[in-house]
Amino acid sequence: MTEYIFYFLSFVSVLTALLVISARNPVHSVLYLILCFFSIAGHYILLNAQFLAIVHIIVYSGAIMVLFLFVVMLLNMNAESEPKKPMFAKLSAVIAGGSLFLVIVTALKKAEMVPVISPAESEIGLVKNLGKVLFNDFLLPFEITSVLFLSAMVGAVLLGKKELD
Amino acid sequence: MSSSEILLLTCLLAPLSGAGILLIAGRSLPKSFASALATTSVFLSFIAAFLLFRQTGAETAAFKLNLFSWFTAGKLSVDMAFRYDQLTALFLLVITGIGSLIHLYSAGYMHEDEGHNRFFGYLNFFVFFMIILVTGANFAVMFAGWEGVGLCSYLLIGFWYKNSDYNLAARKAFVMNRIGDLGLLAGLFMLLNRYNTLDFEALQEAVKAVKSGDAYLTTATVCLFIGAMGKSAQLPLFTWLPDAMAGPTPVSALIHAATMVTAGIYLVVRNHFLFSLTPATLDLILYVGLATALFAATIGLRQNDIKKVLAYSTVSQLGFMFIALGTGAFTTGFFHVFTHAFFKALLFLGAGSVIHALHHEQDMRFMGGLKKKLPITWITFLIGTIAISGIPPLAGFFSKDEILAFLYAKNPILWGLALLGSLMTAFYMFRLYFLVFHGSYRGDAHTESHIHESPISMTLPLMVLAACSLIAGFIGIPEVFAAHSHWLNHFLGNLIPVQHPEGISHSTEITLMGVSVTAVLVMVAIAFRVYGQGKVVPVAPEEEKNPVFKLLAQKYRIDEFYNFLFVAPFNAISQFFGKIVDNQIVDGIVNAMGNLAMTTSGLLRLLHNGRVGTYLLAMTLGVILVLAYNLIF
Amino acid sequence: MQELLQNVRLVPMEHYVWLSSLLFCIGVMGVLLRRNTIVMFMSIELMLNAVNLLLVAFSAYANKPEGEVFVFFVMVVAAAEVAVGLGLLVMIYRNQNTTDSQALQTLKW
Missing domain, CATH: 1.20.120.1200 (NADH-ubiquinone/plastoquinone oxidoreductase chain 6, subunit NuoJ)
Known part of the structure; x- marks a missing residue:
């Protein structure tokens, strides 16, 4: 069922x-x-x-x-x-x-x-297993995502400003 | 490298370096330096040629200077090679000797001209190419020189390029030469096709087995002769030479009288081994030469321009040279080249001196009585006139008489015709002489007050050339006077088989000489009767009463005839192609292409409507199609 | 919970494939159907999630963690994309006073 x-x-x-x-x-x-x-x-x-x-x-x-x-x-x-x-x-x-x-x-x-x-x-x-993989095998990409977020944040703020100059 | 090779290289490179300096940096050089440089470089060349000549005797073997491999194509390999033999030795002496005299003369003649340095650059360049022409060890190198002198001739005829008539004359010379060059090239290709070589020595070896009168070889030699026809102004390609007088007078003397125009004779003499195998071609050469000699001489009778008379006389004398070649007497042909170079250069330079004194007046109707005012020019010009008329013991007599003897041996009727030509020569030359130097001055008073003898740089070459004209004939004293007295035949004998007039006894030969000399003297007397007093003055061609004289004065209207026969139809065809084919058809096709692109892109542009939705749909459809394609195929 | 999960075993993997394909195509359809850029944007999110679902399903059935890690990164990128994308949309709205995709025709020139 x-x-x-x-x-x-x-x-x-x-x-x-x-x-x-x-x-x-x-x-x-x-x-x-x-x-x-x-x-x-x-x-x-x-x-x-x-x-x-x-x-x-x-x-x-x-x-x-x-x-x-x-x-x-x-x-x-x-x-x-x-x-x-x-x-x-x-x-x-x-x-x-x-x-x-x-x-x-x-x-x-x-x-x-x-x-x-x-x-x-x-x-x-499961959190435990995925976390191990993420922080062992994919540590560098994981850290680089922070850069991506940072640039996205800057971009969003810049676009949101009233005047672009 | 042996000393001879160094001398030959010096001979080649001295004018080239002079030309290089003058043509590249000529604008910034002072005139005196430019003329001194040019004259020195050619004179250096002359010294080298003379030293080489000193080492050369009749028995000396030819030597070859192989600089580098020029090009290789298939079986053909052409070297930048030069060859020095007895024929080259004499040609080099004439070219560099007369060349340096004319350079010296030009220093005075061109002194006032704004293009002075350019002129000397061209002149040096010409000498360089002329040396290449006569020293080339194969047809390719010779052809390079051949085209090079053609180029320099073109540049120098159109030297005063601000006058459009002169430019047209230059173009005419170039085009006429091109017709001949096409023949020459065809001949070269024929030889190349059969013998796979362009080297003179190798060719001579190759044709040894060929029997006389071979049809292929006859065609090839006729083609070569067409090239010679163009360069040496023979019928029917002669009309450029009189027009070439548009160039400065020293150019006329050097290029269009003494050296370049004799390149055709050089071509035939150099390839005597080909031509002597083809009697038919020799006959053709003989008749063309005879026709040219007579034709040009008759025109020369009624010309009023001092340089035009000399030009037609040159054409006529070139005809005589070809007559000699046509009878198979190659050394005699060269002999006439040699003597003619001196007296014709002398006559041209003398004419230049007169023109210089009269402030560029060339019409004999406005001259006269210059004997007193231009004494040196007068004396030297008289020597030249006597020499060309064939009065012994001056140069012209020996060479011309030899030609006539050969012709008599072949056919007395031809001899009569040639004698007629030579009598006309005497007549028009003395007509020229009397009109210019005797009688009283017919120009305006202003010019008369400024008449002055030319500077030493101009009179010195005249005197040297006059001396040469006096003695040059003695290199070929007829054998009837003394055995082994013909130095030229002896000198060239190992290179070129020497002919002797057959079937003529010594007494006949001496009689022939007597007849021709007497007849010439009679002609001189007639000329003196008519023009000697300065009473009979020629009129302009339009005012001529006698229709025959008028036709002669108008040069048989040969230019008009050529215009009608070739130029006008060619222009009409060009018009047709220019206006119809090019404007309508070619442009139409091109424009249609453009319009097609415009129209299709205008239609395709509609697809590009700027709507994101459309693009997205198109993209999706594309993805679907790609996937579907993969599924189906 | 464990019992519940045991039953999932009965679901064949193909069904996940069909489901995510369907969701993906609905997303595509949404992008094509709508002119409001915000809704188009949401459709794109739907497509992303359809792919995510498939990745997770493959990962689970194959017992390999890479698929799920990939999904994690997709989410990261999606979050960043949404932040910037919505910022752009607000900008466009400020300039054009509309979110209609038809109004954005300057590409034509």
Whole structure:
């Protein structure tokens, strides 16, 4: 019975994703996206990637989506101010997306995937194990990300300033 | 390197270094230094040539100076090689000797000219190329010199480039020479094709087995002769030479009388081993030479420009040289080159002296009575006139008479025609002489008051050349007077097989001489009767009453004929190609290409509508296509 | 918890592939459908997460930690990207007074 949790979570993810792109009001889009991200975090837990699940919730739902929400409200967006696309463009977008899905599925169908281990037995996603890998094998990239963050911060501050000169 | 080789190199490099300095730094050098440098370098060359000549006897073997390998292409390998033999020795003496005299003369003649240094640079350059021409050990080196002298000739004819007529004359000379050069090149390629070498010695070896009258060789030699025709101004390529008188007079003397124009004769003499195998070509040379000699002489009878008379006389004398070559008497042809170089240079320089004194007046109708005012010029010019007319014992008599003897041996009728040509020579030369120096002055009074004898730098070369004209003939005293007296034949004998007029007894030969000398003296007397008193003055060609004389004065309208036959159709074709083919078709295609690019890019531009959405869609479609392509194929 | 996880074993790995492909294509569709740059941006985040999910799934099934470490770095980059991207959007809004992507046509010249 409980294996159906996966299908339930998948259903929620796809549904909220569709709502994100179809909601007229950007605020609704943001809220649906938060929901979608929560369901993805659920997937992570199912895959026994506990650390990533927590980080995902903190970073995406907690930080990024709040930022989005701030901006949407800052720019005072609502369903009325939302620009409309002509029907033809919408149709072509849906067809393009659909055919992309079709092509990807066909491509991946041919691929042979052999699981080594059941995800339940995999313990790599635990904080202890991932931390070891991160601080042993990937120490340098991990440290360099701080530089990335610093430059992103400087960039954001610079862009946010009123006058750029 | 042996001393001879060093001397030969000096001979070559002295004028080259002079030319290099003058052409590169000429603008900043003082005139006196430039003329001194140029004259010294050529004189140095002359000394080297003279020292070389001193070492050379009739028995001396030719030596070869191989500087470096010039180029190699397939089976052909051409060396920058020079060859010194008896023929080269004499040519070098003439070129550098007369060359240095004319350099000296030019120092006076060109003194006032603003292009003075440039002039000497060109002149040195010319001497350099002329030496290359006569010393080249193979056709390629000779051809380099051949083209080099053509270039210098072009530069010097158009020396006063501000006058567009002079530029046209220079262009005409260049184009006419080019026609001949094409023939020469064709001949070279034919020889190359068959014998795989351009070296004179190797060629001489190669043709030993060829039997006389070989058709291939005949064609090749005719082609070579066409080259000689262009350079040496023979019918029908002679019209450039009279126009070449546009250049300064020393140039006319050096290039267009004494040296460059004899390059054609040199070509034939140098390749006597080819030409003597092809009697048909020799006959062609004989008839072309005879026709040219007569044709040019008749035109010379009625010309009024002092330099034009001399120019036609040069053409006519070159015709005589070819007559000699045509009879197979190569040494005789060279003999006439040798003597002609002295007296024709002398005549040109004398004419230059007259022109200089009269402030660049060249029309004989405005001269006369200059005997008193220009004594040195007068005496030397008279010597030159007598020499060219063939009155013994001056230089012209010996060489011309030898030619006539050979011609008589071949065919008395041809002898008669050639004698006629030589009589006309005597007539128009004395006509020139009397019109210029006798009678009374016919120019304006202002010029008359300024007439003065030329400076020593100009009169000295005149005197030296006059002396040479007096004695040059004695290198070839006819054998009828004394056995083994013909030094020239003896000197060249080992190199070039010497011919003797066959079937003519000594008495006949002496009779022929008597006839020609008497006839010449009669012509001189007639000329004196007509022009000696200064009473008969020629008129302009337009006012000429007698239609024959008018035709002669207008040079048979040969230029107009060529214009009609070649230039006008060529211009018409050029017009057609320029206006129709180029403007309409070629430009049309080019413009159509441009318009096509404009139109298509205008259409493609519509794709670039600036909407991010469109671009994204296009990108997605692209990704889909790439994936789909991978799936399907 | 352990029991719950045991049941997940029954889910074949292919299903994760289909799920993330679907999410990714929905993201693509969103970018193509919408003209509001903020929503387009959110769709891009959706695409990123679809890929993340697949990476985690592969990592878990293969029992190799590199995939999850990679996801960690993707999140880092995404956070930085969002900070700068939203800054840019605010800038554009300040200049153009709109977030409509159609208004941004200066690329045409």
